[in-house]
Amino acid sequence: MAPALRQIEIPYLRRRGWLSLLPALTVALFLLPVLAGVIGTLLPALGFLPGLGERTFSLRPLRELLAAPELPGAVIATLVSGLLATLLAFLSAVGLAASLQGTRLFVWLGRLTVPLLAMPHAALAIGFAFLIAPSGWLVRLAVDLLGGGAPPDLPVPGDRLGLTLAAGLWLKETPFLLLAVFAGMNQLPVARFLDIARSLGYGPATAWLKVILPILYGQLRLPIYAVLAFSLSVVDMALILGPTTPPTLATLLLGWFDDPSLAKLLPAAAGGMLQLFLAVAAILLWRLAELGFARAAGPWLAGGRRGHRGGAGRRWGAAAALLLLFLASASMLALGLWSLARRWPFPAPLPIVWGLGNWQGAGPDLARALTTSLLLASTATAIAVVLSLGCLENERRHGLHPSARALWLIYLPLLIPQISFMFGTTTLLAWLGLEASLPALIWSHLLFVLPYVFLMLADPYRALDERYRRTGLCLGAGESRVFFAVTLPMLLRPILLAAAVGFSVSIALYLPTLFAGAGRYITLATEAVAANAGADRRLAGVYGFLQAALPLAGFAIALLLPRLVFRHRRGLLMARGRP
Amino acid sequence: MSMLPREGLTLAGVALRLGGRRLLGPLDLQVPPGEVVTLMGASGSGKSSLLAFICGTLDPAFAAEGRVLLDGIDLAPLPPERRRVGILFQDDLLFPHLSVGGNLAFALPPGLARSERRERVAAALAESGLAGLEGRDPATLSGGQRARVALLRLLLSEPRALLLDEPFGGLDEQLRHRFRDLVFRRAAERRLPALLVTHDRADAAAASGKIVTVDEDFSNDHKE
Numbered sequence: 001m002a003p004a005l006r007q008i009e010i011p012y013l014r015r016r017g018w019l020s021l022l023p024a025l026t027v028a029l030f031l032l033p034v035l036a037g038v039i040g041t042l043l044p045a046l047g048f049l050p051g052l053g054e055r056t057f058s059l060r061p062l063r064e065l066l067a068a069p070e071l072p073g074a075v076i077a078t079l080v081s082g083l084l085a086t087l088l089a090f091l092s093a094v095g096l097a098a099s100l101q102g103t104r105l106f107v108w109l110g111r112l113t114v115p116l117l118a119m120p121h122a123a124l125a126i127g128f129a130f131l132i133a134p135s136g137w138l139v140r141l142a143v144d145l146l147g148g149g150a151p152p153d154l155p156v157p158g159d160r161l162g163l164t165l166a167a168g169l170w171l172k173e174t175p176f177l178l179l180a181v182f183a184g185m186n187q188l189p190v191a192r193f194l195d196i197a198r199s200l201g202y203g204p205a206t207a208w209l210k211v212i213l214p215i216l217y218g219q220l221r222l223p224i225y226a227v228l229a230f231s232l233s234v235v236d237m238a239l240i241l242g243p244t245t246p247p248t249l250a251t252l253l254l255g256w257f258d259d260p261s262l263a264k265l266l267p268a269a270a271g272g273m274l275q276l277f278l279a280v281a282a283i284l285l286w287r288l289a290e291l292g293f294a295r296a297a298g299p300w301l302a303g304g305r306r307g308h309r310g311g312a313g314r315r316w317g318a319a320a321a322l323l324l325l326f327l328a329s330a331s332m333l334a335l336g337l338w339s340l341a342r343r344w345p346f347p348a349p350l351p352i353v354w355g356l357g358n359w360q361g362a363g364p365d366l367a368r369a370l371t372t373s374l375l376l377a378s379t380a381t382a383i384a385v386v387l388s389l390g391c392l393e394n395e396r397r398h399g400l401h402p403s404a405r406a407l408w409l410i411y412l413p414l415l416i417p418q419i420s421f422m423f424g425t426t427t428l429l430a431w432l433g434l435e436a437s438l439p440a441l442i443w444s445h446l447l448f449v450l451p452y453v454f455l456m457l458a459d460p461y462r463a464l465d466e467r468y469r470r471t472g473l474c475l476g477a478g479e480s481r482v483f484f485a486v487t488l489p490m491l492l493r494p495i496l497l498a499a500a501v502g503f504s505v506s507i508a509l510y511l512p513t514l515f516a517g518a519g520r521y522i523t524l525a526t527e528a529v530a531a532n533a534g535a536d537r538r539l540a541g542v543y544g545f546l547q548a549a550l551p552l553a554g555f556a557i558a559l560l561l562p563r564l565v566f567r568h569r570r571g572l573l574m575a576r577g578r579p
Numbered sequence: 580m581s582m583l584p585r586e587g588l589t590l591a592g593v594a595l596r597l598g599g600r601r602l603l604g605p606l607d608l609q610v611p612p613g614e615v616v617t618l619m620g621a622s623g624s625g626k627s628s629l630l631a632f633i634c635g636t637l638d639p640a641f642a643a644e645g646r647v648l649l650d651g652i653d654l655a656p657l658p659p660e661r662r663r664v665g666i667l668f669q670d671d672l673l674f675p676h677l678s679v680g681g682n683l684a685f686a687l688p689p690g691l692a693r694s695e696r697r698e699r700v701a702a703a704l705a706e707s708g709l710a711g712l713e714g715r716d717p718a719t720l721s722g723g724q725r726a727r728v729a730l731l732r733l734l735l736s737e738p739r740a741l742l743l744d745e746p747f748g749g750l751d752e753q754l755r756h757r758f759r760d761l762v763f764r765r766a767a768e769r770r771l772p773a774l775l776v777t778h779d780r781a782d783a784a785a786a787s788g789k790i791v792t793v794d795e796d797f798s799n800d801h802k803e
Contacts, residue, residue, distance in 0.1 A: 477685065
C-alpha cells in the first residue's frame with residue numbers, strides 16, 4: 001500500500017468549447033424529433049388530434065383499423081415480403097462471403113458493393129420491374145431466341161404475397177449486408193484465422209462459418225435489424241413491385257394519410273403503431289432465433305467436422321454473385337434503354353425507334369425535380385459530414401470511448417419504420433411553422449443521411465494513427481490546425497466516400513420527402529414513382545435512370561478526386577485496406 | 580525564450596495509473612541539457628504513456644500525478660502545442676499527404692515570410708545531406724532518409740526537450756547506428772535534454788547517459 005497517495009487530476013485539460021456541444025446538438029437534431037414523431041403518431045392513434053377537433057382518447061382508431069377489409073391481406077404481404085427479403089439477403093451475404101472469400105470474384109464483389117448500394121430503391125425497383133414483367137426484357141429476349149407469342153399471364157410485379165417485392169428488396173439489401181460483412185472483416189485478422197483453421201483441416205467455407213461468422217455476427221446485428229425494419233415498411237419499392245389489392249401495410253397507410261377527406265387519418269396513425277409493432281416483433285423474433293441458433297451451434301462449432309474443400313459451394317456462390325450483379329446492372333441498363341426508347345413494342349428485344357424525346361418531353365418538371373434533389377442531397381450531406389466530423393473530433397480530443405449503446409442511438413432512425421413517425425414529425429413541423437418548407441425537407445433528409453455518414457466515417461476516423469495528431473501537436477500546431485492540416489487531408493478519401501453514401505441516401509428518399517414536403521416539392525424519387533404509377537415506362541425510365549445516375553456520379557467523384565489530389569502521394573493511396 | 584536558463588527536464592514524483600492499477604512510478608528524474616537519459620523496461624510498463632504525459636497528450640483514461648518541469652517551467656497548465664517538447668516515434672510518421680518540404684514547413688514557427696520558410700527548409704535539408712528533396716513524396720524516400728526528415732522536422736519546431744520513443748527500432752543495424760549517432764549529436768549540439776525509451780541495451784549504451792529501469796518488478800513493488 002503506497003503511503004497517502006496524492007490523487008491529482010491532470011491540470012491541463014482541453015477547454016470544452018463549442019465542439020463539445022456538437023454531440024448533444026446532433027442528438028437533439030435527430031433523435032428528439034424522431035421520438036416526438038412517434039409520440040405525435042401514437043396520440044392520434046389513440047384518438048387525440050386537436051387539429052381535427054379530436055380530443056378524447058379512445059380505441060376507436062384501432063378498431064377502425066382492425067375492421068378495414070384490406071388489413072389482413074396487407075399484413076400478410078408485409079410479413080411475407082419483409083421477412084423473406086431479410087432472410088434471403090442475410091443468407092446471401094453470409095453465403096457469398098463463406099463460399100467466395102479468397103477468390104478474385106470476392107474482391108470484385110467488394111469493390112462493386114458500394115455502387116450497388118448506391119442504386120436508389122425506386123430506380124432499382126422500376127428497372128427490376130422492366131426486367132421481370134411478363135412483357136419485360138427477359139421475356140422479350142426469351143421470345144426472341146426461342147420464339148413464342150403473347151406475353152405470359154403472370155401477376156408480376158404485384159403478386160398478392162409480395163414475392164416480387166421480396167426479390168427486389170433482396171437485390172437492394174444484400175449489398176448493404178455484404179458491405180457490413182466486408183467492414184467487419186476488415187477489422188479482423190481474417191486471413192490468419194482462416195489459415196489456422198485451414199491448417200487444422202477445415203474446408204474454406206466451413207472455416208469461415210465456424211471461425212469468422214461467430215466473431216463477426218455481433219457487428220452484423222444492427223444492420224440486419226435495420227434491413228428487417230426497412231423491408232417491413234418500405235413504401236416506394238412496394239408501390240412499384242408490391243401487391244395492389246390490398247397493398248402492403250405501409251403503402252395502405254400512405255393512401256389513408258393522403259386521403260383528402262381526412263377521415264382515415266386516425267386509423268392511419270393506429271396503423272403506424274401497428275407497423276412499429278410489426279418491426280419490433282420481427283426484431284425480437286430474429287433475436288430469439290439468434291439465441292436458438294447460438295445454442296444449437298455450440299456442438300456444431302466444437303464437433304470437429306471439417307467440411308469439404310468447397311468446390312460446389314464456391315460454384316453456387318459464384319452463380320449467386322453473378323446473378324446479383326447481372327440483375328442489378330441489367331435493371332440499370334433497362335432504365336437507360338426505356339429512357340431512350342420512342343417505340344419499343346413487345347416482343348422486340350431492343351427499342352425500334354430511338355430518340356431523346358422522352359427527356360425533352362419531361363422538360364421543366366424534370367429540371368425542377370433534379371434541382372430539388374441536388375439541393376436537398378448536397379445540403380443534407382454537407383451538414384451530416386460537418387456534424388459527424390465534429391462529434392468524432394470531440395470524442396477524440398476528450399478521449400471518449402462511446403459504448404455499444406451509442407451505436408443503437410445512431411441506428412434508431414433506421415430501426416423505426418418511417419411511416420410510424422413521419423406523420424407525427426410533420427405535425428411537429430407544422431406546429432413550428434416549418435411545414436412544407438425547404439428547411440423541413442432538408443432536416444427530414446438529414447435524419448436518414450446522418451446515420452449513414454456517421455457510420456461510414458467513424459471507423460476510418462477512429463483508425464487513424466493517433467500518433468500523427470500527437471506529432472502535429474508536439475511540433476507546435478494547435479488542435480484546429482492539426483485537424484485541418486493533418487486529420488482532414490489524411491481522411492479525404494473516407495470523408496468523400498461517406499459524403500457519396502449520404503448523397504445517395506438522400507437522392508433515394510421517398511416517404512420523408514412526401515411527408516415533410518407535404519407534396520409541394522417534387523424530387524427524382526417522387527417523380528420516378530409517380531411516372532411508374534402512371535404506367536409511363538418511358539418517363540419512368542427517364543426519372544429512374546437519372547435517379548440512379550446521380551449517386552453513381554457521386555461515387556465516381558469520391559473515388560477519383562483523392563487519386564487526382566494525391567497522385568504524387570503514394571503513402572496515402574496505398575494505405576487502404578477497405579474495398 | 581532562449582534567454583531562459585537551461586535547466587533541462589525534471590520529473591518530480593511522476594506516477595501513472597490506469598483503472599486504479601499503478602503503471603509506473605513514482606519517478607524522480609533529472610535530464611540535464613545536452614544529455615540523454617535512458618528509460619528501460621518491458622513493454623506495457625507505461626514508458627510510452629510517460630512520454631505522452633510529458634507531451635500533454637496522455638489519454639484521459641490514465642490518471643497521472645507529479646510534476647514535469649522544463650527549464651524551470653511547470654508544463655502542467657500548457658497545452659501540448661505550447662510545451663516545446665519534441666517527440667520521435669519508432670515510425671517516422673511523416674504526414675503522407677504532404678511533400679517532404681511540406682512536412683518540414685509544417686513544423687516551422689508561424690509568422691515567417693514564405694521565402695524565408697522555403698529557405699529554412701532548403702537549408703535544413705542541405706545540412707543533412709538531403710538537398711533538393713523538398714518536392715518529393717515521403718513514400719518514395721528510403722527508410723534512412725525518412726528517419727532523417729522526421730528528425731529534421733522535429734528540430735525545425737525548435738523544441739527545448741527531446742523525447743525518443745524507441746525511434747531506432749524500425750531501422751536495420753547499420754542505419755540504426757548512424758541515425759542514433761545523428762540524433763544524439765544534434766541533441767548535444769543544441770543542448771537539448773533527451774529522454775530515450777528503449778528495451779535495446781545497445782541503444783542505452785550508445786546514449787552514454789544515466790539508465791533508469793522501470794521493469795515489471797519495480798512497478799510490482801509499488802502496487803497497492
